[in-house]
Amino acid sequence: MAQPPSVYEWIGGSAAVGRWLDCFYDAVERDDLLAPMFGGKVTREHRDGVTAWWSEVLGGPATYTAEHGGYPHMMSKHLGLNISAGQRLRFVTLLSQAADAADLPNDPEARSALMAYAEWGTRIAVENSAPGATPVAEAPVPRWGWGEAPPYDPS
Ligand code: HEM
Numbered sequence: 001m002a003q004p005p006s007v008y009e010w011i012g013g014s015a016a017v018g019r020w021l022d023c024f025y026d027a028v029e030r031d032d033l034l035a036p037m038f039g040g041k042v043t044r045e046h047r048d049g050v051t052a053w054w055s056e057v058l059g060g061p062a063t064y065t066a067e068h069g070g071y072p073h074m075m076s077k078h079l080g081l082n083i084s085a086g087q088r089l090r091f092v093t094l095l096s097q098a099a100d101a102a103d104l105p106n107d108p109e110a111r112s113a114l115m116a117y118a119e120w121g122t123r124i125a126v127e128n129s130a131p132g133a134t135p136v137a138e139a140p141v142p143r144w145g146w147g148e149a150p151p152y153d154p155s
Contacts, residue, residue: 006059024098081129117144
């Protein structure tokens with residue numbers, strides 16, 4: 001495999017990302033630590049916005065940048081949320097469990113790429129949400145690849 005496909009293509013494109021995040025936000029709505037942050041209900045609009053974000057991050061089309069306000073919009077949504085360490089850990093745990101529930105490809109390479117971004121992104125969200133935080137105002141949507149473990153190519 002000269003050039004592996006993007007993580008986005010590998011896991012099944014926006015349909016798979018959307019299926020995964022639907023399972024995730026269904027679990028968030030049932031979760032004692034996280035549901036209150038979303039007013040108990042995660043709207044279709046929110047789910048679609050986050051699906052566009054993750055799709056762009058994982059190598060899909062730049063729809064979040066073009067149609068959802070890009071990085072500044074995402075960052076502004078986390079300002080002042082004051083996300084606790086416990087809430088962050090629960091968020092990451094539900095993302096991992098939802099990947100199983102949504103039947104995403106379960107090869108270690110794809111799952112570690114997803115969870116590496118989840119770990120990184122949630123830690124940034126905690127920092128940006130802290131009282132008095134002044135995150136950078138402009139930045140591109142990050143792009144996330146396979147890291148140290150791309151799909152194995154024996155040739
Ligand atoms: C990988 C980490 C994360 C990503 C990629 C992410 C992504 C996003 C995006 C793209 C939005 C804006 C959606 C839109 O355009 O409408 C958003 C909003 C939000 N996020 Fe995150 N987020 C992350 C971590 C977290 C964490 C750890 C929490 C809380 C525990 C959180 C809570 C929220 C809330 C409450 C909103 C606002 C919902 C509203 O519109 O009322 N996020 N997130």
